[in-house]
Amino acid sequence: MSDLRDKKGYENWDEAGVARFEALLAAEEKVEPRDWMPDGYRKLLVRQISQHAHSEVVGMLPEGNWLTRAPTLKRKAVLLAKIQDEAGHALYLYSACETLGTTRDETIEALHDGRAKYSSIFNYPTLTWADIGAIGWLVDGAAIVNQVMLCRCSYGPYARAMERICKEESFHQRQGYEIVTKLAQGTPEQKKMAQEALNRWWWPSLMMFGPHDSESTHGNQSTEWKIKRRSNDDLRQHFVDMTVPQAEILGLTVPDPDLKWNEERGHYDFGPIDWDEFKRVLKGGGPVGRERLNARRKAWEDGAWVREAALAHAEKRRARRQAAAAE
Amino acid sequence: MTTATDIDRKSLTEYLLRLGDTSLILGHRLSEWCGHGPVLEEDIAMSNIALDLIGQARLLYTYAGTVEGEGRDEDDFAFKRDVTDWKNLLLAEQPNGDFAATMVRQFLIDCFNVELYTSLSKSTDTELAAIAAKSLKEVTYHRRHSGEWIIRMGDGTDESHRRVQRALDDHWIFVDELFETDALDAAIVAAGIGPDLKSLRPAWDSMVDRVLAEATLTRPQTDFPRSGGRTGSHSEYLGFILSDLQFMQRAYPGMEW
Ligand SMILES: [Fe+2]
Ligand SMILES: [Fe+2]
Ligand SMILES: [Fe+2]
Numbered sequence: 190m191s192d193l194r195d196k197k198g199y200e201n202w203d204e205a206g207v208a209r210f211e212a213l214l215a216a217e218e219k220v221e222p223r224d225w226m227p228d229g230y231r232k233l234l235v236r237q238i239s240q241h242a243h244s245e246v247v248g249m250l251p252e253g254n255w256l257t258r259a260p261t262l263k264r265k266a267v268l269l270a271k272i273q274d275e276a277g278h279a280l281y282l283y284s285a286c287e288t289l290g291t292t293r294d295e296t297i298e299a300l301h302d303g304r305a306k307y308s309s310i311f312n313y314p315t316l317t318w319a320d321i322g323a324i325g326w327l328v329d330g331a332a333i334v335n336q337v338m339l340c341r342c343s344y345g346p347y348a349r350a351m352e353r354i355c356k357e358e359s360f361h362q363r364q365g366y367e368i369v370t371k372l373a374q375g376t377p378e379q380k381k382m383a384q385e386a387l388n389r390w391w392w393p394s395l396m397m398f399g400p401h402d403s404e405s406t407h408g409n410q411s412t413e414w415k416i417k418r419r420s421n422d423d424l425r426q427h428f429v430d431m432t433v434p435q436a437e438i439l440g441l442t443v444p445d446p447d448l449k450w451n452e453e454r455g456h457y458d459f460g461p462i463d464w465d466e467f468k469r470v471l472k473g474g475g476p477v478g479r480e481r482l483n484a485r486r487k488a489w490e491d492g493a494w495v496r497e498a499a500l501a502h503a504e505k506r507r508a509r510r511q512a513a514a515a516e
Numbered sequence: 517m518t519t520a521t522d523i524d525r526k527s528l529t530e531y532l533l534r535l536g537d538t539s540l541i542l543g544h545r546l547s548e549w550c551g552h553g554p555v556l557e558e559d560i561a562m563s564n565i566a567l568d569l570i571g572q573a574r575l576l577y578t579y580a581g582t583v584e585g586e587g588r589d590e591d592d593f594a595f596k597r598d599v600t601d602w603k604n605l606l607l608a609e610q611p612n613g614d615f616a617a618t619m620v621r622q623f624l625i626d627c628f629n630v631e632l633y634t635s636l637s638k639s640t641d642t643e644l645a646a647i648a649a650k651s652l653k654e655v656t657y658h659r660r661h662s663g664e665w666i667i668r669m670g671d672g673t674d675e676s677h678r679r680v681q682r683a684l685d686d687h688w689i690f691v692d693e694l695f696e697t698d699a700l701d702a703a704i705v706a707a708g709i710g711p712d713l714k715s716l717r718p719a720w721d722s723m724v725d726r727v728l729a730e731a732t733l734t735r736p737q738t739d740f741p742r743s744g745g746r747t748g749s750h751s752e753y754l755g756f757i758l759s760d761l762q763f764m765q766r767a768y769p770g771m772e773w
Binding site for chain 1: 540544547548550551552553554555556557558559560563564566567570571573574577590591594595614615667668669671672673675676679757760761763764765768771772773
């Protein structure tokens with residue numbers, strides 16, 4: 190174990206701490222906030238959990254676009270409830286981040302000044318109602334694949350947040366699939382809308398799992414620390430295998446000419462992903478990347494006086510109560 | 517199911533639409549905030565309130581469809597009427613503005629809704645009474661939420677005080693309309709279905725005054741109150757709300773979603 194001393198991420202070396210940390214990981218037990226943990230482990234978690242939290246928040250925007258235009262009152266209510274869930278997910282995740290010593294405000298500021306990332310998928314626009322179905326079906330679907338894995342992650346607060354979140358995400362996925370089903374069984378205009386949405390969202394959904402294992406920078410360390418339990422490519426394959434039959438049931442065509450069942454592997458083979466697009470979009474170069482971040486900055490800046498008012502009032506009340514008690 | 521036999525179907529339908537339209541339009545306005553709130557907890561709270569209001573509208577529309585007896589459902593009422601057939605309060609359709617404007621609009625209506633639904637929950641129309649009883653729990657929570665924000669903003673910083681006082685001044689012209697009555701209301705009162713709206717004013721006044729006092733805000737005066745929403749005379753804003761709300765049903769008529 191002493192060879193760990195020189196390893197990146199273990200700079201805050203503590204003999205007893207390391208032993209306990211390693212034992213927890215080996216026994217598949219959870220690391221809790223009060224436990225000693227390597228600096229690198231903490232940093233990696235903060236990076237990943239905050240990125241996840243920001244994705245929940247930014248993800249409210251593309252769907253929020255359609256709240257005022259949902260085609261029926263029931264759809265409107267269901268969509269509103271879904272987006273409200275996503276805000277709740279962000280709260281759980283910001284809280285998980287706080288257990289690692291970063292405040293919600295600090296985390297949010299890192300998003301606004303561009304230090305922190307969020308999922309590239311939300312830098313694509315929602316152009317038609319079918320996109321709301323496609324997001325639920327594909328984006329929440331891909332999120333679940335990733336999050337089910339994270340329920341087994343070694344950090345207790347993150348794993349527990351994921352368990353709560355996964356239950357709701359599978360609702361979202363079913364609701365989204367139901368929207369697309371309705372369209373696929375509808376008029377030619379509706380079918381076209383559904384197919385076009387699948388065309389737009391398919392490849393970005395595959396990109397949600399991140400770079401190939403051979404390119405992944407944080408993959409190995411994350412796996413060693415049992416944060417990540419399955420590789421990007423493995424998760425992506427699982428998603429493709431799960432989703433292609435769902436598209437077939439609907440009579441929709443997955444926009445990949447190379448897609449075919451590989452009997453030998455027991456998996457679908459699929460075509461190459463455009464990693465240039467992925468990198469560009471992740472850096473904010475997506476079709477609406479700038480708009481998304483600006484919308485979040487604006488909400489935060491416009492809300493500053495409201496947050497200040499709440500603090501000022503709470504402080505005044507506290508002071509008044511204290512003064513009354515002193516009399 | 518209903519004991520309201522001494523009022524004609526058309527009048528009761530109209531009355532239910534007045535209630536449902538205010539709920540839906542206010543809920544729609546609140547939903548415009550989703551993703552843009554000052555803090556995540558408020559995104560959640562405003563979405564929650566919007567959900568309650570949209571839920572109320574759906575129940576009221578569905579019941580209106582039953583009473584009317586012409587086969588219209590909740591979506592027919594929401595998506596297939598033009599501006600002059602809408603009967604919501606003018607206050608409900610006012611733009612969100614800043615958070616102070618939204619909370620003032622909300623608070624003034626929440627205080628009204630608590631009195632209204634308290635009374636409607638004792639309606640001789642048992643179906644409406646049931647909807648009102650469910651709604652009353654919701655609007656009571658809404659009023660607590662908006663009332664707390666009025667106090668926080670009024671008693672917060674100079675800026676928040678200035679903003680919330682201005683919002684109050686701006687929205688006060690729509691207050692009298694809440695308590696306005698016409699022949700339809702008279703028929704509703706006579707049939708024991710709903711309250712005389714004027715009778716709700718004292719309780720509304722005392723609740724609003726109590727909150728304004730705690731918030732150190734000044735109750736505005738107004739010389740030129742606006743009204744007309746309940747009979748279809750709306751502001752220009754409603755047309756823009758409907759062009760969003762009804763876009764899908766207008767662009768793709770007669771389809772299932
Ligand atoms: Fe989520
Ligand atoms: Fe979701
Ligand atoms: Fe509620």
